[in-house]
Amino acid sequence: MHRRISLLLLWPLLLLQLLLGGCATSPPKHLDDGCSIFREKDDWYKYANHSFKKWGVPVHVQLAIMHQESRFRSQALAPDDTLLGFIPWGQVTTAYGYAQVLDSTWDWYIRSTGNSGADRDDFEDASDFIGWYGNLSHKKLGISKWDAYNQYLAYHEGHGGWLRKTYLKKPWLIKVARKVERRSKMYAAQLARCKNDLDSGWSLWPF
Template identity: 35%
Template sequence: MSKKLLTAAVAAFFFTGCSSQPPANSNNLCSVFQDKDGWYVAAHKVHAKYGIPIDTAMAILAQNSKLSTQDNGLFDGLTSAVGLGNEGFLVVSDEIWQQYKDEAGTFLSDRGSFADALDFMGWYMNKAKERSGVALCDAYNQYIVYREGFEAFNARTYTAKDWLLKEASEVRTRASEYRQQLLRCNLY
């Protein structure tokens, strides 16, 4: 095997190993947790730590990343152009990511780690409750705060963004479906 071919094979293996493939069926949370066993454990740890509903946090992540760290194409380019970090499962500003790491004491956190992304969601959802009065179980408004930030949410600038209101409705519906699915899951 030529040196160039070997180098290409190693690089391909490395880069595909660094991204997370989406679950086979992201519309069913039981299937997601069966596919990604470590995610189930991480979700329960974050629920215990922050008191967030698993269904709400997972619905937000599903809307945001399709539960994958794969390249999101045009969306990634747009988020980079406006100063948002688009690595891994999260699309958040580098500033808010750093604030999370500082306040939560998670200096080695990585947006490409599902457990770290979910921990961020727990922290951020509690900030939304504290700073914007959004209940932890309010998937619709938690999603809007996540996408807009606290100040924009509090100023209600999102009301003119039909696309965002539609996405928030999708998150609310998915969270409700996830909640019902979790009640029927028999994972362990």
Template identity: 35%
Template sequence: MAWKAINATLLLILAGCGRFPPDTYDNHICQVVQSHWGWAKPLRHVSEEYHISPGLVLSVIFHESSFRAQARPERKSVLGFVPWTVSSAYGYGQIKDETWAWYKSHRPGYFQSRTQFSDTVDFIGWYYQIFRRKNPLESFNDMQVARDFYFAYHEGLGGYQRKTYASQAWLINKAERVAKRASEYNQQLVNCL
């Protein structure tokens, strides 16, 4: 009887590996980071190298993939039944093929993958550095920088410059949520990074 209980417990642990109740992602981001071996170090490294807050990195990942390594956008269907891929976005950061190739041409390395947390974190930091270089927003507060960075992340650097986000109310709301979550995460991460 004891073996059945142990097996059932192990099965539940394995089935839920890496997933937490929604409240954990809101109020206990340290638990999420600490439960994944190898997440804290790249977050600290990227924060130091690119001067991006770890809370902003995690907020982008949360809003892009809900921390799912294999995330892809929903497929649309043509004629109601033929599956059609709309975007090549993939992985933790929902990074498109062409943007990933651009990153790899500037940051070459072996076995880089959009499904690897450390590679995605480095990509977000690298993209943030380019964004800040092209858009020096020194007079803005952290919330404004986070919001504007998400616009550039979602729409591309050129789209950000052209303000393609301005007519998309849903994207403006999402960028506000990204900035708010980044601030909340930064407050929580003081205790564990």
């Protein structure tokens, strides 16, 4: 009798744990294969293409930036800062989600687009954000939407930082931007081979 009561009391806790565990979307299994990513996460291709149609930033550039920022982890947080190299001292920034967007930048995006229900841990919204920001980088700075290298530098440093060329004092960031550029080209080549198969699964436009 006591055992039955204990089990009944445990059920709500187990259910809550399952619900909370289901909130986070696990990253794709094969991060280096754009075709595999979209075959596993079938809605993602539709969302990334929607962003491309809307803002003009190609799917492979979106993927490369998102890979660098979060490795496709929906609830990715900024690295923890430390005191003396080992004592936890809070987060460096408020960056969060697939696209590692700051609180203030996300608020700017919502105000500008009217997408009031957007969440940083939602792939659809993160993809739309990257497209929106890349389109602004093109309008304000003249950066091609297909230029993953400079798009990433502007994404990381902000538009003002890119204009001031703050990245020139950060050799590590230039290396990272080159990595994003190479990954973007890799994804582009892969997606070119499977695009017809992926396109056949959805009506990409209109939504």
